[in-house]
Amino acid sequence: MSISKRPSHSGKLPSSNVSWRAFELLLKAAAMSIALSSGSALADFCESDIALIDSNFSGGNLGVCEFTTPTSVSFTITPEDAPPINPSAWYSFRLSPKKNEALQLSLTFVDGHARYWPKVSTDGTTWQRLDDSQVSISEDRSILTITLERRSDPLFISAQELLVNDDYEQWMRSLAAHPEVGSRTLGRSIQGRPIQALITEQKPEVVYLFGRQHPPEITGGLAMQSFVDELFGDSDLANEFRARFMLVLVPLINPDGVDAGHWRHNMGGRDLNRDWGPFTQPEIQSIKRLIDEIDEAGIAPKLMLDFHSTQRSRFYTQMPEDFDEEIDFARDWLDRARLRMSDFDFLYDPRKPSGQENTKNYFYSTYHIPAITYEIGDEVDRGDISRTSPIFAQEMMRVMLERE
Numbered sequence: 135m136s137i138s139k140r141p142s143h144s145g146k147l148p149s150s151n152v153s154w155r156a157f158e159l160l161l162k163a164a165a166m167s168i169a170l171s172s173g174s175a176l177a178d179f180c181e182s183d184i185a186l187i188d189s190n191f192s193g194g195n196l197g198v199c200e201f202t203t204p205t206s207v208s209f210t211i212t213p214e215d216a217p218p219i220n221p222s223a224w225y226s227f228r229l230s231p232k233k234n235e236a237l238q239l240s241l242t243f244v245d246g247h248a249r250y251w252p253k254v255s256t257d258g259t260t261w262q263r264l265d266d267s268q269v270s271i272s273e274d275r276s277i278l279t280i281t282l283e284r285r286s287d288p289l290f291i292s293a294q295e296l297l298v299n300d301d302y303e304q305w306m307r308s309l310a311a312h313p314e315v316g317s318r319t320l321g322r323s324i325q326g327r328p329i330q331a332l333i334t335e336q337k338p339e340v341v342y343l344f345g346r347q348h349p350p351e352i353t354g355g356l357a358m359q360s361f362v363d364e365l366f367g368d369s370d371l372a373n374e375f376r377a378r379f380m381l382v383l384v385p386l387i388n389p390d391g392v393d394a395g396h397w398r399h400n401m402g403g404r405d406l407n408r409d410w411g412p413f414t415q416p417e418i419q420s421i422k423r424l425i426d427e428i429d430e431a432g433i434a435p436k437l438m439l440d441f442h443s444t445q446r447s448r449f450y451t452q453m454p455e456d457f458d459e460e461i462d463f464a465r466d467w468l469d470r471a472r473l474r475m476s477d478f479d480f481l482y483d484p485r486k487p488s489g490q491e492n493t494k495n496y497f498y499s500t501y502h503i504p505a506i507t508y509e510i511g512d513e514v515d516r517g518d519i520s521r522t523s524p525i526f527a528q529e530m531m532r533v534m535l536e537r538e
């Protein structure tokens with residue numbers, strides 16, 4: 135199925151609760167859109183004699199951009215929906231030079247701040263942090279300025295490296311080649327993209343793993359891939375683990391938001407990790423149907439891990455006293471992992487269950503099992519993610535296999 139790329143903003147009419155500031159921006163954006171493309175959609179490019187800047191690729195979103203001089207560009211980056219929204223300002227665009235000139239890019243975040251340090255890539259595949267000397271951030275973090283030296287080849291500039299729908303499709307296809315794994319389309323997103331699950335052979339106990347409810351949370355996505363690769367490896371531990379536990383994975387829960395370069399929401403204007411209770415969104419409804427089916431088959435959920443990103447790596451768990459067991463799973467797991475990588479900074483962060491309708495609270499309140507939000511820091515070294523995720527996976531498997 136082919137899905138056409140939406141324009142970089144959805145072109146929605148302002149609703150009554152939109153702030154005046156956002157409304158003014160929408161008007162400005164609408165005026166620019168008419169000027170540039172004479173259509174109703176906002177433009178996803180701007181250009182001068184010196185360069186063309188666009189976001190016409192999966193994950194791309196440049197807000198509104200404008201050349202204020204031939205070599206200076208200002209970007210106004212706004213969230214996909216009116217506030218309140220998590221202030222995780224995402225941006226991702228491609229700069230194609232026409233002339234070999236230095237450029238100054240100024241990104242202004244509306245209702246957000248410079249959460250992500252810019253990453254750059256010449257091919258959209260291999261990324262690196264932009265050098266410190268080329269970036270400055272205002273004291274209130276609302277403006278991020280990038281100075282680019284003369285260049286003649288295109289450059290992607292992005293809040294984080296791109297990890298988009300095609301990447302997941304490729305990765306999941308390789309996992310589905312494993313003889314124990316089946317792939318299943320659970321339903322469709324609002325824009326019609328498949329909500330894809332990988333499911334191993336039926337066993338009396340099941341472990342759930344979820345990812346990318348929040349589009350910009352790349353480090354959680356990277357951690358999940360390395361973690362899952364370890365579970366499907368050919369080690370004795372992994373084989374023993376898969377012989378006992380059924381695995382259900384939904385690694386890309388918000389494919390529309392990922393493609394659109396959203397900060398947080400799906401196309402329904404909802405935070406999917408607040409829909410585990412209301413079940414109003416098709417993405418979460420499709421997963422709920424599978425969970426119900428597994429319940430009806432009498433398979434017992436034993437653990438749920440939900441991969442995310444935040445400022446610092448941390449594991450949000452239940453409190454030890456929330457379980458009857460003598461040794462708390464999360465504490466045991468994370469203590470063992472820490473012994474093997476004392477240099478990796480992460481927090482064991484137990485919390486009392488709250489009324490927040492997220493995956494963690496849903497699985498704990500419904501099944502009384504360890505249900506953990508697995509958060510990796512935004513700027514954690516990517517080599518550290520691929521080094522430590524398999525260790526977290528191994529220790530998870532060990533602890534789970536020791537349990538009744």
Ligand SMILES: [Zn+2]
Nearest residue numbers: 348351442443
């Ligand atoms: Zn998140």
